Amino acid sequence: MLNLDMRDLLSERYALEGEDEFAAAVIGGLSRPQKTLPCRYFYDARGSELFEEITRLPEYYPTRTEAAILEAHAGEMAAGVPRGGALVEFGSGSSLKTEILLRYLPRLGCYVSIDVSASALEDAARRLTARFPTLDVRPIVGDFSFPIVLPADVAARPKTGFFPGSTIGNFTPAEAQRLLRVFRASLSPGGRLIVGADLKKDPRTLVQAYDDAAGVTAAFNLNLLARINRELGGSFDLTAFHHEAIYNPRDGRIEMHLVSTRPQEAAVRGRRFRFRQGESIHTENSYKYSIPQFQDFARSAGWQPQRVWTDAAALFSVHELASV
Numbered sequence: 001m002l003n004l005d006m007r008d009l010l011s012e013r014y015a016l017e018g019e020d021e022f023a024a025a026v027i028g029g030l031s032r033p034q035k036t037l038p039c040r041y042f043y044d045a046r047g048s049e050l051f052e053e054i055t056r057l058p059e060y061y062p063t064r065t066e067a068a069i070l071e072a073h074a075g076e077m078a079a080g081v082p083r084g085g086a087l088v089e090f091g092s093g094s095s096l097k098t099e100i101l102l103r104y105l106p107r108l109g110c111y112v113s114i115d116v117s118a119s120a121l122e123d124a125a126r127r128l129t130a131r132f133p134t135l136d137v138r139p140i141v142g143d144f145s146f147p148i149v150l151p152a153d154v155a156a157r158p159k160t161g162f163f164p165g166s167t168i169g170n171f172t173p174a175e176a177q178r179l180l181r182v183f184r185a186s187l188s189p190g191g192r193l194i195v196g197a198d199l200k201k202d203p204r205t206l207v208q209a210y211d212d213a214a215g216v217t218a219a220f221n222l223n224l225l226a227r228i229n230r231e232l233g234g235s236f237d238l239t240a241f242h243h244e245a246i247y248n249p250r251d252g253r254i255e256m257h258l259v260s261t262r263p264q265e266a267a268v269r270g271r272r273f274r275f276r277q278g279e280s281i282h283t284e285n286s287y288k289y290s291i292p293q294f295q296d297f298a299r300s301a302g303w304q305p306q307r308v309w310t311d312a313a314a315l316f317s318v319h320e321l322a323s324v
């Protein structure tokens with residue numbers, strides 16, 4: 001539950017899905033021949049905590065690699081943010097990487113953090129306000145895949161988008177292209193976007209990053225079924241599904257699945273779904289791009305690629321895009 005102060009802070013709420021949309025998405029996904037569940041539902045309070053644990057795992061290289069790229073180049077990235085401008089972050093989560101940029105932005109007009117996870121926004125806003133007492137933090141609970149109507153005083157400022165974490169990889173190329181167009185509209189006129197994209201690499205490294213030895217990613221994946229049980233009165237037996245991460249070379253993506261270990265049935269809101277032994281629910285894609293592939297892709301969504309920063313081992317890339 002949000003406390004009163006945070007209710008004031010979280011004054012803007014857009015396109016936030018309720019229980020009925022969650023139920024419709026789950027029932028729709030489980031009714032397909034290849035059962036699916038949308039990955040944005042991973043992030044309830046427990047899911048956000050588990051994601052934070054993932055970011056600290058030795059196998060999960062993206063977070064520490066991207067943070068190191070930001071540490072090395074934050075000054076250059078921040079130089080393009082005009083005095084009094086707004087920094088708008090899509091899927092801000094804990095906003096830990098944002099802090100690296102904020103240290104170089106003492107004259108920022110405001111920081112808008114957008115996330116579906118109210119708990120993550122709340123914790124991050126509290127921490128940022130303590131660490132940067134003069135910063136105007138504007139958390140928005142909402143789904144960034146819908147156009148965000150920014151408060152008028154924010155909309156009037158020059159805007160820089162920040163989309164780290166390779167969250168863009170969790171969308172199919174067609175969805176990601178649409179998303180980049182939506183961001184361009186939200187950041188217009190003349191917006192700029194700093195976006196992180198995980199790079200293609202050997203499949204072994206990729207699979208280990210999504211199937212860690214400590215089982216945290218497995219717990220993150222299974223938490224989706226726990227959430228369905230809790231919020232939609234589902235009857236999933238969590239001990240009868242196991243986590244699987246595979247690299248799909250044709251589509252250049254990691255896929256996460258929950259695989260049924262035996263023939264079984266589960267109910268959601270009175271609808272029964274049958275599972276064969278070995279049948280999976282596809283819960284997440286995480287696309288990996290090459291740098292030219294990502295730049296072409298950005299161009300096709302109306303963005304002009306500017307600088308790109310990467311690490312010495314070419315594990316991860318951070319792109320600067322300008323609106324054309």
Ligand code: SAH
Binds near residue numbers: 048
């Ligand atoms: N930017 C952070 C967090 C990445 S995890 C980082 O780089 O570490 C992805 C974040 O995006 C989560 O906090 C999740 O709650 C949020 N998210 C996922 N899908 C979303 C959507 N459709 N709309 C808004 N937030 C979303």
Ligand code: AVI
Binds near residue numbers: 284
């Ligand atoms: C948020 N997103 C970019 C993460 C990823 O790497 O695709 C989510 C994640 N799923 C499993 N581990 C991390």
